[in-house]
Amino acid sequence: xxxxxxxxxxxxxxxTVRFKLPQGWVTAVDKVAFSxxxxxIVGIVGESGSGKSQILLSIMGLxxxxxxxxxxxxxxGNEILNRPADELDGIRGSTLSMIFQDPxxxxxxxxxxxxxxxxxxxxxxxxxxxxxxxxxxxxxDRVRIPDxxxxxxxxxxxxxxxxxxxxxxAMALLCRPALLLADEPTTALDVTVQAQILELIAExxxxxxxxxxxxxxxxGVIARLCDRVIVLYGGRIMEEGKVDDIFHDTRHPYTGGLLxxxxxxxxxxxxxxxxxxxxxxxxxxxxxxxxxAPRCALKADICTAEMPPIVTGPSGHRLACxxxxxxx
Amino acid sequence: MSETLLKVDHLKxxxxxxxxxxxxxxxxxxxxxxxxxxxxxxxxTLGIVGESGCGKTTLGRAILRLIEPTxxxxxxxxxxxxxxxxxxxxxxxxxxxxxxxxxxxxLDPRMSVETIIGKPLRIFHPELSRKQVRERVLETMxxxxxxxxxxxxxxxxxxxxxxxxxxIARAIILKPKLIVxxxxxxxxxxxxxxxxxxxxxxxxxxxxxxxxFISHNLAVVRHISHRVMxxxxxxxxxIADRDDLYARPLHPYTEALISAVPIADPRTxxxxxxxxxEGDLPSPINPPSGCRFQSRCPRATEICGQAEPPLVGYGKxxxxxxxHIQVQD
Ligand SMILES: Nc1ncnc2c1ncn2[C@@H]1O[C@H](COP(=O)(O)OP(=O)(O)OP(=O)(O)O)[C@@H](O)[C@H]1O
Ligand SMILES: [Mg+2]
Numbered sequence: 001x002x003x004x005x006x007x008x009x010x011x012x013x014x015x016t017v018r019f020k021l022p023q024g025w026v027t028a029v030d031k032v033a034f035s036x037x038x039x040x041i042v043g044i045v046g047e048s049g050s051g052k053s054q055i056l057l058s059i060m061g062l063x064x065x066x067x068x069x070x071x072x073x074x075x076x077g078n079e080i081l082n083r084p085a086d087e088l089d090g091i092r093g094s095t096l097s098m099i100f101q102d103p104x105x106x107x108x109x110x111x112x113x114x115x116x117x118x119x120x121x122x123x124x125x126x127x128x129x130x131x132x133x134x135x136x137x138x139x140x141d142r143v144r145i146p147d148x149x150x151x152x153x154x155x156x157x158x159x160x161x162x163x164x165x166x167x168x169x170a171m172a173l174l175c176r177p178a179l180l181l182a183d184e185p186t187t188a189l190d191v192t193v194q195a196q197i198l199e200l201i202a203e204x205x206x207x208x209x210x211x212x213x214x215x216x217x218x219x220g221v222i223a224r225l226c227d228r229v230i231v232l233y234g235g236r237i238m239e240e241g242k243v244d245d246i247f248h249d250t251r252h253p254y255t256g257g258l259l260x261x262x263x264x265x266x267x268x269x270x271x272x273x274x275x276x277x278x279x280x281x282x283x284x285x286x287x288x289x290x291x292x293a294p295r296c297a298l299k300a301d302i303c304t305a306e307m308p309p310i311v312t313g314p315s316g317h318r319l320a321c322x323x324x325x326x327x328x
Numbered sequence: 329m330s331e332t333l334l335k336v337d338h339l340k341x342x343x344x345x346x347x348x349x350x351x352x353x354x355x356x357x358x359x360x361x362x363x364x365x366x367x368x369x370x371x372x373t374l375g376i377v378g379e380s381g382c383g384k385t386t387l388g389r390a391i392l393r394l395i396e397p398t399x400x401x402x403x404x405x406x407x408x409x410x411x412x413x414x415x416x417x418x419x420x421x422x423x424x425x426x427x428x429x430x431x432x433x434x435l436d437p438r439m440s441v442e443t444i445i446g447k448p449l450r451i452f453h454p455e456l457s458r459k460q461v462r463e464r465v466l467e468t469m470x471x472x473x474x475x476x477x478x479x480x481x482x483x484x485x486x487x488x489x490x491x492x493x494x495x496i497a498r499a500i501i502l503k504p505k506l507i508v509x510x511x512x513x514x515x516x517x518x519x520x521x522x523x524x525x526x527x528x529x530x531x532x533x534x535x536x537x538x539x540x541f542i543s544h545n546l547a548v549v550r551h552i553s554h555r556v557m558x559x560x561x562x563x564x565x566x567i568a569d570r571d572d573l574y575a576r577p578l579h580p581y582t583e584a585l586i587s588a589v590p591i592a593d594p595r596t597x598x599x600x601x602x603x604x605x606e607g608d609l610p611s612p613i614n615p616p617s618g619c620r621f622q623s624r625c626p627r628a629t630e631i632c633g634q635a636e637p638p639l640v641g642y643g644k645x646x647x648x649x650x651x652h653i654q655v656q657d
Contacts, residue, residue, distance in 0.1 A: 047517040146607070160608040161380075190379035191544065192605045192624075195588035199604060217518065220590030224597045243594040261522035262592050263551040265574065272526045273551065276519035279487045295519075 007077070008035035009179055009211050010059070014071035015081075017054045017063065017235075028054045030235040030291075031071070033310075036179065041205050041212045043222035043243075045258070046232030047280040052215040055232075056181045060098050061088040075179070094124045097172035101184040103164040106171065107156040113140075113167055114152040120174050139170045143200060162193035166200070173204060180204075182214040186221065198225050219262055223247060231255045233280075234291025237310060241317040241327065251317070251324045254292045290322070298323050333505060333538050334368040334391070339400035341383070341390045345613065358613050360386040362562035363400070370505065373532065373539040375553030375570070377546055377585070381612045382559040384542045388508040391540070392424055393417060422452050425499035429511035431491030435483040442479040445469065445497045452502060464501060471534075472497045472527060489520035493527070500531060508540045513548060525552060546589050550574055555645065558582045561612050561620040564639060568646040578648040578655070581621045619651065627652040 017029035029051040036042050044052050058069040061083065073081040080091060092098075100106060108116055117136035121127045127135065133152075140148035143166040156164055165185065172180060182201065186194040202225055205212050216222060222229050222243060229246050231239045231254065239252035250256045260274035278295040290296070293303040302322050310320040317327035342357035361383040368374050376384050389395040391402055393409055402409040404420055412420065425448075428434040435444055446465045449456065456464075466476040472493045483491055492512060499507050509528065513521040529552060532539055543549050549556055550570060557567040558581065566579040577583045580603075587603040605624045610616055616623040622632040631651050639649045 047519065162608040190609060191546070191588045192379065192584055193608055195590075195602065195604055198590070199602075218590065219518075219592035220597075223592050223594040224590040247592065247594055258518055259592060261519050263522075263525070263547040264591055264593070265547045265550060265586065265589050266591055266593070266596060269551050269570075272529070273522040275522040275526060277523075279489065280517050280519065 009038050009040075009076060010036040010213075011074040012055075012059070012072070013074075015055065015058065015073065016070045017051065017058050018068050018070075019064070020066045020068070028067075028235050029058070029069075032232075032235070032237055034230055034237065034240060036211050036213055038178070038211055039205065039209050040228060041202070041214065041226045043226035043229040044213060044215045044232060045217060045219060045222055045229060047217060047258075049280060050232040051235040052217075052232060053183050056098060056183050056213065056215060059181065060092060060096065061085070062098075090124075094175045095178050096181070097175070097177040097179075098181040098183065099168050099172045099185050101187050103168040104156065106168050107164065109156055112153055112155055113159075117152070117171055117174060120171060124175050136170075136174065139174055140167070142204075143167075143170045143173075144196075145170070162189055162196065165189060165193075165197055169197070169200065169204075173208070173210070176208060177210060179211045179213065182212060184215055184217070187216070187218075194221075201225065219247075219258060231258070236291055236307070237318070237320060238292065239317075239319050239321075241315075245315070245317055245327055249327060251319050251327060252321050253296050253298050253324070257295075257297075290320070331370045332367050333370050333405060334366075335401075335403040336364060336366045336391060337401040337403065338363045338365055339387070339390060339402065340364075340398045341386050341395060342398045356613070359562050359615070360612060361390060361397075364559070364562070364564055366557060366564075366567070368506070368538050368540065370538055371532070371536045372555070373541055373553045375549035375556040376540060376542045376559060377544065377549050377556060378559035379544060379585075379609055381561065381609055383562040383612070384544075384559060385510055387559070388426070388510050388540055388542050392421065392426060392508060394426070422448070422502050423505040424508070425502070425504045425506070426508040426510065427492070427495045427499050427512050429514050431488055431495055431515065432483055432486075434495055435491060437483055440480050440482060441469075441474075441486075441494055444483070444494060445501055448498060448502050465497075468497045468501045471500070471531070473523075487520075488516050489523060492516065492524050496524075496527065496531070500535065500537075503535060504537070506538045506540070508542070510542045511544070512541075514543065514545065521548070528552065546574075546585060558585065561610065561615045563620055564647070564649065565621065566646075566648040567639075568648075569644070572643075572646055578642055578646065578653050579621075579650050580625050580627050580652075582648075584624075584626075619649075621650075 013033045015029055015032045018025045018027050046052050057063050059073050063069060069081055118132035121132035121135055137148050137152055140152055145151055145163060145166055186197050204210055226243050229243050230237055233254050238254050257276040261276060276295050289304040290308055293299050308320045308322045310318050311326045312318045313326035313328050315327050319326040339361055340363055341361040342359050344357050364387055378384050390397045442465050445468060446461045449461050449464055469476050474493050513524050541552055553570050555569050556573045558565045560581050566582045577586055584603045584605045591597055607624050610623055618633040618635055619637050622628045637649045637651045639647045641647050642655055
């Protein structure tokens with residue numbers, strides 16, 4: 001795909017996620033392919049229901065019980081999609097970690113933070129209790145929890161929202177994962193705290209060489225943090241490329257619509273915001289055509305008849321649109 | 329845009345703390361809103377921004393007396409709302425409506441859309457016939473971009489954006505003078521958010537409405553407001569005309585808030601200077617002494633812990649509460 005690049009850390013190909021409902025199967029993620037290079041921060045952006053979370057969850061082997069994933073997910077060359085739980089346990093927590101919008105998804109409310117953090121290290125890394133305690137405290141320091149030596153003895157609910165988010169990040173990073181999957185890690189936070197956490201993620205990427213895949217619906221977060229961005233609509237990749245290309249040489253009408261609809265702090269404030277008509281599309285039965293076609297201003301006959309193939313340009317830009325040219 | 333519609337004077341809302349097993353006895357009250365003053369002219373939009381726990385929602389509700397204020401005055405067209413008995417309050421309230429953050433939760437699931445939107449009309453105009461009410465409902469639905477053919481459906485059949493349109497239709501059917509909008513677009517996707525913002529601005533123009541627009545989203549508030557007020561732990565930090573506030577924030581908290589908002593432009597982001605605050609928001613139960621922002625403020629000195637800075641005017645319509653304001657030129 002990206003000729004001339006190093007071997008990817010993560011290579012996702014033909015990833016499809018379907019859910020069984022009483023009325024039949026619905027497709028939430030549809031033949032998605034992308035890769036992540038070592039040290040890269042990649043953003044996945046899209047509106048509610050576009051399949052962002054399901055992509056991350058299927059990589060982690062954490063789909064809901066009525067969900068099925070197919071396709072391929074290779075991590076360092078090894079297939080990890082739909083691997084048995086015990087095999088995945090070894091990968092999760094040691095080389096692949098995930099953080100969530102709600103930190104209580106990964107923290108146990110009844111256990112002291114110290115115990116939760118050291119347990120990861122003693123089981124995954126075979127450390128002694130003392131070693132684990134010191135490493136855990138150092139990591140809390142690293143994510144800038146003030147007075148970490150004392151606070152490590154507290155329970156999760158004794159931390160404020162932003163601090164709890166830091167504890168979860170610390171826990172995810174304890175085993176120095178090569179790849180961190182982050183699902184809306186700052187959406188529930190206040191904007192001044194979000195700024196701290198984004199700074200922290202960027203810094204960890206730089207200092208520890210951790211690759212990050214971050215899911216968000218906020219194009220501002222992508223612009224601040226990411227090297228590359230994947231734009232998702234209706235479970236499909238619409239466009240993917242370097243952030244500068246996607247934001248400043250936007251090709252897909254959906255990406256353009258999202259950018260135009262976002263009020264900006266630095267733009268003129270006169271007049272109306274540009275809107276995308278209609279409603280975002282949630283998981284669906286199989287339909288031909290581009291999922292964005294019903295809301296697309298450029299729509300032509302072919303758009304509802306055939307799904308456009310995703311085309312990769314020489315610059316690495318990828319685009320799925322019948323009516324626009326991929327960037328050369 | 330001249331007549332003052334609403335004047336709020338040193339409004340306070342203090343919630344008594346229930347005794348908990350941790351701190352026995354009656355604790356100090358939570359000062360959710362602690363001496364807020366503002367005024368609003370006809371046709372004007374005042375944006376109210378701030379982070380969680382700053383008292384935005386409580387302020388909006390206390391102004392409508394959906395929450396009883398502890399102290400202060402709310403003058404509605406010269407009349408003190410806080411002294412009004414139930415009958416007069418009800419009469420005043422027909423001019424003041426509210427729309428909420430969670431569009432679906434604010435609609436009664438057992439009522440049809442027509443019933444929901446028509447309810448205020450049936451309450452305040454019992455003389456209208458069913459047919460007349462129905463006509464007004466369908467007209468209002470059209471005004472907010474809902475197909476009149478949907479009138480007999482129920483809220484759960486609608487998307488978040490459509491539910492917010494239903495909430496707006498219900499709010500404007502009496503042709504009110506003021507709508508308090510409490511995070512009306514925060515639960516919506518970007519593309520739908522833009523539709524609702526445009527709708528609110530258009531309705532405001534058409535009906536000459538005043539809006540109190542409460543939101544944590546600084547970019548949305550900037551887009552829709554004429555003036556903006558910044559709250560922190562129940563206190564006004566700064567209030568100014570929109571362009572003035574965003575271009576020349578005087579208060580360090582306003583400055584930090586603006587700097588924290590990511591802009592959807594990677595080149596701009598790389599070039600931006602960032603003012604990162606330390607720590608989290610303190611709890612409103614036990615705010616810092618002196619200036620409430622002191623514990624996170626990059627400019628804080630000794631005096632900030634000792635004395636609370638008053639709101640002081642700096643030029644036209646621009647007030648800020650800080651001991652260390654550096655005014656250029
Ligand atoms: N257990 C499930 N059963 C059926 N459908 C599901 C299930 N989990 C998710 N889906 C559907 O899959 C689609 C994609 O969901 P996903 O959670 O990935 O969206 P998302 O892009 O993360 O959205 P959000 O921004 O709201 O978090 C949605 O339409 C959702 O309703
Ligand atoms: Mg999600």
